[in-house]
Amino acid sequence: MLRAWSAQRVRDAEATLMSRLPEGELMRRAAQGLAEVCRARLPASGGARVVVLAGPGNNGADALYAAARLAQDGHDCVALQGDWPLAIGDSASWSAAGVTVLAPGGDWAAPLAGADLVIDGLLGIGGRPGLPQDAVAWVDAIPASAYVVSVDLPSGQDPAGQSRSDTGVFADETVTFAVAKPVHLLPATEAAVGRLTVIDIGLELDGEPDVERLDFADVAHLWPVPTIADDKYSRGVLGVVAGGENYTGAPVLCCTAAVGAGLGMLRYVGTPAPTALVRAAIPEAVHGEGRVQAWVVGPGLDITSRARGSKAQLDVARSALDSDLPVLVDAGGLDLVHGPRQGPTLLTPHAGELSRLLTRLEGSETTREAVEADPLSHARRAADLTGATVLLKGATTLVVPPTDWGLAVRSQNDAPAWLATAGAGDVLSGVCGALLASGLTPLDAGSLGALVHGVSADLANPGGPVRALAVAHGIPQAVAHLLTR
Ligand SMILES: NC(=O)C1=CN([C@@H]2O[C@H](COP(=O)(O)OP(=O)(O)OC[C@H]3O[C@@H](n4cnc5c(N)ncnc54)[C@H](OP(=O)(O)O)[C@@H]3O)[C@@H](O)[C@H]2O)[C@@H](O)CC1
Ligand SMILES: Nc1ncnc2c1ncn2[C@@H]1O[C@H](COP(=O)(O)OP(=O)(O)O)[C@@H](O)[C@H]1O
Numbered sequence: 124m125l126r127a128w129s130a131q132r133v134r135d136a137e138a139t140l141m142s143r144l145p146e147g148e149l150m151r152r153a154a155q156g157l158a159e160v161c162r163a164r165l166p167a168s169g170g171a172r173v174v175v176l177a178g179p180g181n182n183g184a185d186a187l188y189a190a191a192r193l194a195q196d197g198h199d200c201v202a203l204q205g206d207w208p209l210a211i212g213d214s215a216s217w218s219a220a221g222v223t224v225l226a227p228g229g230d231w232a233a234p235l236a237g238a239d240l241v242i243d244g245l246l247g248i249g250g251r252p253g254l255p256q257d258a259v260a261w262v263d264a265i266p267a268s269a270y271v272v273s274v275d276l277p278s279g280q281d282p283a284g285q286s287r288s289d290t291g292v293f294a295d296e297t298v299t300f301a302v303a304k305p306v307h308l309l310p311a312t313e314a315a316v317g318r319l320t321v322i323d324i325g326l327e328l329d330g331e332p333d334v335e336r337l338d339f340a341d342v343a344h345l346w347p348v349p350t351i352a353d354d355k356y357s358r359g360v361l362g363v364v365a366g367g368e369n370y371t372g373a374p375v376l377c378c379t380a381a382v383g384a385g386l387g388m389l390r391y392v393g394t395p396a397p398t399a400l401v402r403a404a405i406p407e408a409v410h411g412e413g414r415v416q417a418w419v420v421g422p423g424l425d426i427t428s429r430a431r432g433s434k435a436q437l438d439v440a441r442s443a444l445d446s447d448l449p450v451l452v453d454a455g456g457l458d459l460v461h462g463p464r465q466g467p468t469l470l471t472p473h474a475g476e477l478s479r480l481l482t483r484l485e486g487s488e489t490t491r492e493a494v495e496a497d498p499l500s501h502a503r504r505a506a507d508l509t510g511a512t513v514l515l516k517g518a519t520t521l522v523v524p525p526t527d528w529g530l531a532v533r534s535q536n537d538a539p540a541w542l543a544t545a546g547a548g549d550v551l552s553g554v555c556g557a558l559l560a561s562g563l564t565p566l567d568a569g570s571l572g573a574l575v576h577g578v579s580a581d582l583a584n585p586g587g588p589v590r591a592l593a594v595a596h597g598i599p600q601a602v603a604h605l606l607t608r
């Protein structure tokens with residue numbers, strides 16, 4: 124599990140450790156680790172051009188100390204200083220350490236154009252979103268051929284990872300210290316981070332982190348592997364209320380994925396057309412209502428439909444939502460959520476569905492664009508209003524429990540962009556529903572389901588396009604792959 128702590132909690136832990144260490148020791152460790160990473164990306168023979176974007180704070184100092192080490196290897200190190208004093212040293216002292224500091228207003232364009240490696244030390248965890256004025260032009264002018272290493276975080280991005288900034292650095296690699304920070308894992312900022320390298324500086328953080336990411340090794344700990352004592356009922360029965368006369372494919376995708384995830388049994392509740400398709404495609408499914416351990420309500424469900432069978436199906440959807448059983452609510456089912464939930468609930472909207480849900484619950488308009496600009500706050504709002512765990516789908520999938528539970532947010536990024544295809548969400552609902560039926564919490568079911576869903580998309584056709592049905596068919600192999608690796 125990758126864990127991230129907020130800038131404030133890192134600062135607090137740092138203050139305690141620093142009081143026991145010689146002055147400057149933490150920065151020395153940080154700069155050494157940073158230099159080692161840069162060294163591994165540069166020719167050992169020396170002679171490369173390294174350009175430091177030196178900001179006003181300790182982030183800039185880390186970068187300058189690392190550059191001084193690279194200068195000792197024979198690299199040509201230049202630092203750009205803007206209209207601010209450096210946190211440590213001046214141009215004379217850095218020059219003595221082998222780093223040429225270009226004063227504010229100097230000719231920075233030529234050295235930057237020739238950079239092999241750029242060390243972005245503009246802003247770290249003390250940064251506010253956006254760049255210092257002088258640095259905007261530098262960042263624009265970073266040559267595409269240069270390898271960009273950001274110190275601690277890509278400058279300009281929000282350290283808390285909540286809001287997206289269009290003027291920040293996009294790094295090839297980010298070298299962070301002690302632990303990951305939310306900026307590295309959350310959807311608004313993650314794309315700017317590149318490869319993430321965490322350097323041990325002897326700083327430990329404890330307690331519940333702010334953000335977590337399941338990795339492949341976590342699957343074996345969490346996945347409900349059956350034992351010799353199990354039967355189909357003890358493994359979990361899932362009820363699926365999905366589809367209608369207009370949307371017949373969604374239940375096929377959802378149910379295929381759910382049985383593929385290793386359910387004990389699946390009960391399907393639909394209208395005539397999708398029922399015929401589910402009968403043909405998923406012979407394992409049992410039709411009609413019955414005892415279940417969890418429900419999936421909503422894929423392809425149109426609650427306004429007057430078609431044959433719709434009323435009876437809607438009655439089952441409503442009674443599932445009124446029960447104390449765990450429920451996953453997706454797509455059309457979200458229109459049935461009007462306020463706080465009683466039983467364990469996982470809501471699985473995409474950004475558009477979340478904006479509509481919030482608009483209805485709060486009685487004032489939230490746009491899709493607003494959700495996309497700050498996914499975490501909006502998912503959290505929906506979780507707090509409903510008491511449900513909210514899984515917000517996207518390139519990075521967030522799983523957010525209500526704030527007062529005091530749990531970390533999960534953020535999964537396991538899927539290729541090829542997964543952005545119609546029906547992929549229906550597959551996800553089936554996988555997560557199966558996990559709910561086997562007894563996992565909404566938080567574990569959502570994050571583990573998102574991980575397996577992404578891996579299945581990748582394995583279905585590595586490097587190429589995938590259709591949702593292939594992702595559903597690939598779930599059993601993806602689970603086996605993750606459990607036996
Ligand atoms: N904690 C640790 O464990 C360790 C931390 N270490 C390192 O320290 C770094 C944190 O250093 P830091 O506190 O000096 O903050 P940092 O981000 O360099 O600069 C803040 C300065 O920038 C300014 N400023 C901010 N936003 C701005 C904006 N948008 N536009 C313009 N200006 C802006 C801000 O101005 P002010 O807010 O005062 O107006 C202030 O002057 C951390 O990331 C890591 O690299 C390691 O060495 C050891 C272990
Ligand atoms: N750019 C992307 N990269 C990876 N996965 C994505 C991307 N965009 C969307 N996804 C995933 O694809 C699925 C789409 O779900 P959804 O929008 O509900 O589609 P549908 O309703 O058509 O099934 C979600 O699991 C989402 O996380």
Ligand SMILES: [K+]
Pocket residue numbers: 182243244245246247273274275276277278
């Ligand atoms: K930085």
